[in-house]
Amino acid sequence: MFSLLPYNTFGLEVQADAGVVVRSRHDLQLPLADPYLIIGRGSDVLFTDDFAGTALIAGVRGIEVQHTGRSFEVRVGAGEILDELIVTLLQQGITGLENLSAIPGTVGAAPIQNIGAYGVEIGDYITSVEAVDLRSGQYVILSREECCFGYRDSYFKQHKEEKLFVLYVNLSFPDRFIPHLTYQGLKDKELKDAQAVRAEVMALRARKLPDPRFVGNAGSFFKNPVVDKNTVERLRAQWPDMPVFTAGKDRYKLAAGWLIDKADCRGITHGHAGTWEHQALVLVNRGQAKPHEIVSLGKYICTEVAHKFGVELVPEVRLYGRYGEVEWNSL
Numbered sequence: 001m002f003s004l005l006p007y008n009t010f011g012l013e014v015q016a017d018a019g020v021v022v023r024s025r026h027d028l029q030l031p032l033a034d035p036y037l038i039i040g041r042g043s044d045v046l047f048t049d050d051f052a053g054t055a056l057i058a059g060v061r062g063i064e065v066q067h068t069g070r071s072f073e074v075r076v077g078a079g080e081i082l083d084e085l086i087v088t089l090l091q092q093g094i095t096g097l098e099n100l101s102a103i104p105g106t107v108g109a110a111p112i113q114n115i116g117a118y119g120v121e122i123g124d125y126i127t128s129v130e131a132v133d134l135r136s137g138q139y140v141i142l143s144r145e146e147c148c149f150g151y152r153d154s155y156f157k158q159h160k161e162e163k164l165f166v167l168y169v170n171l172s173f174p175d176r177f178i179p180h181l182t183y184q185g186l187k188d189k190e191l192k193d194a195q196a197v198r199a200e201v202m203a204l205r206a207r208k209l210p211d212p213r214f215v216g217n218a219g220s221f222f223k224n225p226v227v228d229k230n231t232v233e234r235l236r237a238q239w240p241d242m243p244v245f246t247a248g249k250d251r252y253k254l255a256a257g258w259l260i261d262k263a264d265c266r267g268i269t270h271g272h273a274g275t276w277e278h279q280a281l282v283l284v285n286r287g288q289a290k291p292h293e294i295v296s297l298g299k300y301i302c303t304e305v306a307h308k309f310g311v312e313l314v315p316e317v318r319l320y321g322r323y324g325e326v327e328w329n330s331l
């Protein structure tokens with residue numbers, strides 16, 4: 001048995017039948033016996049059960065930097081910790097990822113969800129992703145366009161059947177600091193350099209989000225729902241102060257945290273699971289929680305929000321059951 005406790009930030013005591021830390025592509029003994037799953041640090045994952053197969057842990061290390069012309073080209077092993085990468089880059093004067101400071105997780109997982117925070121998405125900086133197709137054993141390189149980045153979305157999520165194991169992520173950064181201060185909490189601050197942005201982002205996160213080292217959680221549990229104009233108008237008529245963000249033509253993003261909060265689900269506790277007092281979108285393990293307790297709290301929240309607002313919440317975290325990834329609606 002292989003404990004998945006170090007590989008899920010919810011802090012659930014789940015196990016896989018076996019586990020392999022993949023430090024280079026040669027650690028992949030192909031073809032693999034089914035079922036298997038690919039994981040970094042499990043910071044965006046909910047295990048709904050023990051896993052009856054092999055967990056492949058992304059463990060490729062290394063950060064290579066090249067200064068070419070007016071940019072820095074950086075190749076990073078999928079097993080590097082994203083926040084450690086940000087620190088290393090800032091030490092070398094390479095800026096761009098500071099808004100993503102303190103997000104838990106690995107570099108290899110970042111393009112899968114196209115992680116984002118405080119006005120920046122990792123996909124903005126990725127030039128390509130190197131991976132192994134675990135079915136054929138072929139080495140593939142996906143360009144940024146081929147990665148099809150969207151809001152918490154990418155080619156990797158859209159084509160789960162392809163079983164792409166990310167080995168390296170290539171990124172490009174301009175060789176001067178370009179601040180991204182569109183987020184409400186950063187707008188009016190005097191942030192003169194990237195280190196100041198990092199410090200402010202870390203302070204913001206500490207106010208709103210629980211640190212998974214102390215309180216098990218996987219960040220936002222649901223995505224912010226994207227809806228049409230009619231839905232916004234219907235809701236705004238009743239809740240004029242509801243936050244709404246534009247998200248393309250006739251598309252509007254609602255704040256799931258606000259909806260959950262207004263549905264009286266902020267800071268609640270069901271069994272050993274709960275929602276964070278300062279950010280209702282974050283489900284937490286209050287200690288010794290079992291997977292089914294997190295699932296049933298999530299279901300309860302969906303029902304309350306659907307009942308009050310007529311809006312469907314969809315998980316942002318990926319769900320893994322006994323034999324592999326599972327859909328929320330099947331639980």
Ligand code: EPU
Binds near residue numbers: 116208219224256266
């Ligand atoms: N809000 C409430 N009550 C709550 C939570 C939020 O009223 O309990 C309101 C806030 O006041 C704000 C709005 O809802 O007006 C949005 O909240 P916030 O700014 O905290 O951001 P979010 O939309 O809830 C998203 C990302 C976060 C990311 C932040 C900052 C998603 C699903 N989540 O959260 O990402 O850190 O923006 O950019 O897009 C993650 O993906 O795990 C994650 C934490």
